[in-house]
Amino acid sequence: MISVGDELVSGATADTNAPWLAERLVSFGIAPVSHHTVADDEQAVASAILSVCERADVVVVTGGLGPTADDLTRQGLARAMGAELVLDDECLARIREFFRRRGRTMAPANRIQAMIPAGAQALPNRLGTAAGVAAAVADARVFLMPGVPHEMREMFNSEVASRLPKSDAVIVRRLIHTYGMGESDIARKLGDLLRQREGDVVVGTTVAAGVVSLRIVARGRDGSSAKRQADHVEAQVRERLGALVVGTDSDTMASVVGRLLRERGQTLATAESCTGGLVGQMITAVSGASSYYLGGVVSYADQAKRELLGVPRELLDEHGAVSERVAAAMADGCRSRFAADWAVGITGIAGPTGATDEKPVGLVWIALSGPAGTQTHRHVLPGTRGHIRRRAAMAALNHVRLALM
Amino acid sequence: MISVGDELVSGATADTNAPWLAERLVSFGIAPVSHHTVADDEQAVASAILSVCERADVVVVTGGLGPTADDLTRQGLARAMGAELVLDDECLARIREFFRRRGRTMAPANRIQAMIPAGAQALPNRLGTAAGVAAAVADARVFLMPGVPHEMREMFNSEVASRLPKSDAVIVRRLIHTYGMGESDIARKLGDLLRQREGDVVVGTTVAAGVVSLRIVARGRDGSSAKRQADHVEAQVRERLGALVVGTDSDTMASVVGRLLRERGQTLATAESCTGGLVGQMITAVSGASSYYLGGVVSYADQAKRELLGVPRELLDEHGAVSERVAAAMADGCRSRFAADWAVGITGIAGPTGATDEKPVGLVWIALSGPAGTQTHRHVLPGTRGHIRRRAAMAALNHVRLALM
Numbered sequence: 001m002i003s004v005g006d007e008l009v010s011g012a013t014a015d016t017n018a019p020w021l022a023e024r025l026v027s028f029g030i031a032p033v034s035h036h037t038v039a040d041d042e043q044a045v046a047s048a049i050l051s052v053c054e055r056a057d058v059v060v061v062t063g064g065l066g067p068t069a070d071d072l073t074r075q076g077l078a079r080a081m082g083a084e085l086v087l088d089d090e091c092l093a094r095i096r097e098f099f100r101r102r103g104r105t106m107a108p109a110n111r112i113q114a115m116i117p118a119g120a121q122a123l124p125n126r127l128g129t130a131a132g133v134a135a136a137v138a139d140a141r142v143f144l145m146p147g148v149p150h151e152m153r154e155m156f157n158s159e160v161a162s163r164l165p166k167s168d169a170v171i172v173r174r175l176i177h178t179y180g181m182g183e184s185d186i187a188r189k190l191g192d193l194l195r196q197r198e199g200d201v202v203v204g205t206t207v208a209a210g211v212v213s214l215r216i217v218a219r220g221r222d223g224s225s226a227k228r229q230a231d232h233v234e235a236q237v238r239e240r241l242g243a244l245v246v247g248t249d250s251d252t253m254a255s256v257v258g259r260l261l262r263e264r265g266q267t268l269a270t271a272e273s274c275t276g277g278l279v280g281q282m283i284t285a286v287s288g289a290s291s292y293y294l295g296g297v298v299s300y301a302d303q304a305k306r307e308l309l310g311v312p313r314e315l316l317d318e319h320g321a322v323s324e325r326v327a328a329a330m331a332d333g334c335r336s337r338f339a340a341d342w343a344v345g346i347t348g349i350a351g352p353t354g355a356t357d358e359k360p361v362g363l364v365w366i367a368l369s370g371p372a373g374t375q376t377h378r379h380v381l382p383g384t385r386g387h388i389r390r391r392a393a394m395a396a397l398n399h400v401r402l403a404l405m
Numbered sequence: 406m407i408s409v410g411d412e413l414v415s416g417a418t419a420d421t422n423a424p425w426l427a428e429r430l431v432s433f434g435i436a437p438v439s440h441h442t443v444a445d446d447e448q449a450v451a452s453a454i455l456s457v458c459e460r461a462d463v464v465v466v467t468g469g470l471g472p473t474a475d476d477l478t479r480q481g482l483a484r485a486m487g488a489e490l491v492l493d494d495e496c497l498a499r500i501r502e503f504f505r506r507r508g509r510t511m512a513p514a515n516r517i518q519a520m521i522p523a524g525a526q527a528l529p530n531r532l533g534t535a536a537g538v539a540a541a542v543a544d545a546r547v548f549l550m551p552g553v554p555h556e557m558r559e560m561f562n563s564e565v566a567s568r569l570p571k572s573d574a575v576i577v578r579r580l581i582h583t584y585g586m587g588e589s590d591i592a593r594k595l596g597d598l599l600r601q602r603e604g605d606v607v608v609g610t611t612v613a614a615g616v617v618s619l620r621i622v623a624r625g626r627d628g629s630s631a632k633r634q635a636d637h638v639e640a641q642v643r644e645r646l647g648a649l650v651v652g653t654d655s656d657t658m659a660s661v662v663g664r665l666l667r668e669r670g671q672t673l674a675t676a677e678s679c680t681g682g683l684v685g686q687m688i689t690a691v692s693g694a695s696s697y698y699l700g701g702v703v704s705y706a707d708q709a710k711r712e713l714l715g716v717p718r719e720l721l722d723e724h725g726a727v728s729e730r731v732a733a734a735m736a737d738g739c740r741s742r743f744a745a746d747w748a749v750g751i752t753g754i755a756g757p758t759g760a761t762d763e764k765p766v767g768l769v770w771i772a773l774s775g776p777a778g779t780q781t782h783r784h785v786l787p788g789t790r791g792h793i794r795r796r797a798a799m800a801a802l803n804h805v806r807l808a809l810m
Binding site: 205 | 410411412413414415418419420421423424427428431437439441442443445471472473474475512514515532534553555578588589590592593599607609610611612613620622675677679680681682683684685688689690692693694695698699700701702703704705706708709712713742743744756757758787789790791792794
């Protein structure tokens with residue numbers, strides 16, 4: 001894989017394309033051997049393509065197909081092929097049509113996006129103006145795709161996937177997401193399962209935002225034998241970790257909470273202070289959330305806690321906004337205002353300012369109000385403002401998950 | 406730069422460390438020449454280190470310093486150096502202390518995190534258990550750091566930065582963020598400024614979530630000459646783009662809106678439907694937001710629109726929840742409930758379901774209620790559910806920004 005862009009080499013932008021592509025390629029039985037990031041420079045792109053083509057059967061290049069003078073990937077491929085760039089009339093017509101449908105006319109600069117190295121094939125872009133390219137360099141198949149993630153993904157799925165070489169081994173990847181225990185303790189519980197690095201199954205761990213994910217990679221002659229191996233490991237992991245297991249693969253904490261609510265036919269509402277809407281945002285990122293999520297109040301100011309959630313002024317004066325009693329009153333008030341089965345209340349100090357002697361940065365009270373009463377949980381979370389907010393939101397959703405299980 | 410991890414090569418996780426490091430290295434006058442991602446494999450790590458040391462003065466390696474059997478970066482460095490791993494007593498004591506302070510005892514697995522190649526130097530980790538390493542391989546300085554982003558950043562700043570070679574050129578990087586016009590139209594307005602790719606100033610563009618950012622990289626003998634060049638280009642960009650310019654460098658749409666509100670001593674509240682809390686989350690990601698953000702209502706269900714924001718039932722029945730009139734009523738109701746100077750109301754169809762003949766997926770009505778009345782804006786936004794939500798949130802904040810300017 002080659003990613004092209006000054007903004008990637010210099011660090012101004014994180015490359016989200018390469019990980020997505022790697023995952024998709026693996027699902028086609030193609031194992032990524034390396035990933036290179038190069039600058040917007042015709043010679044650098046040409047050199048990278050030539051050097052990678054010596055070692056790989058498939059080379060996937062993203063970025064540098066835009067209309068401006070710093071977009072030089074198609075020129076780099078042409079140089080690597082020793083070919084001229086020629087205008088592809090069909091591409092040009094498609095770009096003109098793209099602008100026409102939006103009531104605009106094509107800028108002259110966009111013409112370059114219809115230029116393709118002689119001997120290569122243009123790949124249509126359904127979501128943007130930059131055409132992709134499929135070409136052969138030495139014995140490798142080379143694909144150029146745009147750097148804009150959703151355009152690249154659509155082009156990979158509809159144009160590139162069918163042009164990949166067929167593999168004779170099938171790889172099944174599975175992720176098992178856990179929450180509530182550190183990586184080394186999880187490793188201790190799993191012991192021999194994790195050391196299993198030889199043979200047809202590899203198990204590893206990754207940590208992100210408090211979620212420890214186990215990666216199972218199983219290889220087999222066909223899909224069902226690979227799947228059987230992954231299933232076997234997953235069953236052992238679930239037996240050892242119990243309720244620590246949140247879900248698998250594309251499951252998120254929010255989607256799992258949503259599934260549990262839908263199964264029970266129950267509803268949820270949120271009252272957020274320090275997380276400022278993050279929990280609502282996570283819940284509503286899941287399509288179909290309207291069937292169980294009624295809404296929420298972001299009660300950032302104390303006045304909002306009083307007037308929109310009915311938190312008594314005395315509680316705020318006596319215990320402070322970041323307190324067990326206020327979290328509980330937020331959750332109870334929220335549950336009754338929204339007439340929800342469950343409501344979660346979150347109040348804390350995300351920092352960097354606002355701490356006192358008794359209330360450090362990272363102190364977060366989470367209350368869950370439900371059919372059987374109200375429970376409260378005290379957390380002291382580490383990290384920056386962003387970390388504390390994300391960890392608080394995850395902890396809140398996890399309390400809902402455990403209560404529903 | 407070398408990033409180590411099966412989860413990075415296979416695409417399970419996006420690498421956020423490399424971009425951050427690249428940006429920091431540039432600020433020290435060290436230009437990243439390449440970035441390699443390799444698997445959790447001792448030989449692969451050793452080969453990558455040896456091959457990169459031939460071409461670079463500084464090699465920064467992240468990841469693979471955890472306590473589990475798939476963490477093999479320190480072993481890879483030892484192999485590249487032809488050295489044994491030896492126990493560093495000071496590191497071991499620091500790891501034991503780390504657990505003790507948290508009321509836990511060190512697991513035996515963590516002992517490996519205090520092992521350092523003979524002849525190398527341990528770098529303390531203030532936020533976790535994995536010690537870093539500083540070593541010399543051939544003529545290059547090699548640094549190993551943990552893959553957990555906040556641990557890596559702290560270690561880079563406090564341990565690695567001071568050990569970097571001094572550079573004789575100073576590079577000043579500046580980002581200018583614009584919103585409201587596409588990349589090719591921005592390029593047309595900037596013309597010659599963008600083609601300026603030779604000499605001491607390079608200008609390029611990057612697009613993310615509707616924001617077109619211009620990257621200015623100026624190189625000079627000292628900081629003030631580089632800064633003068635960057636200032637000169639920035640002044641020209643601002644003159645040509647006017648209110649399209651949102652801010653620079655670490656400015657975000659939300660931080661700029663916050664600054665404008667603070668300057669005017671005014672307050673903001675939010676009423677979100679399809680964005681589900683995302684706007685509140687973006688605003689409160691900025692430290693100090695409590696001085697101008699009062700809070701919000703996530704009115705996901707119609708009942709919440711009626712009861713918490715006072716949207717009349719007749720409006721919902723007659724025009725539907727996604728309509729100009731309902732957006733305006735949400736904003737007006739929100740402004741009065743929170744007693745805020747400004748309130749924004751957002752209602753739309755984020756998809757993939759919920760569209761009708763007259764109301765396509767991506768239709769979003771945004772209303773802004775302020776001291777001089779209520780304005781409404783109709784948007785039809787492209788992309789997936791996630792894109793539509795992010796673009797709607799950005800558009801809403803931009804309407805607030807323009808009204809405040």
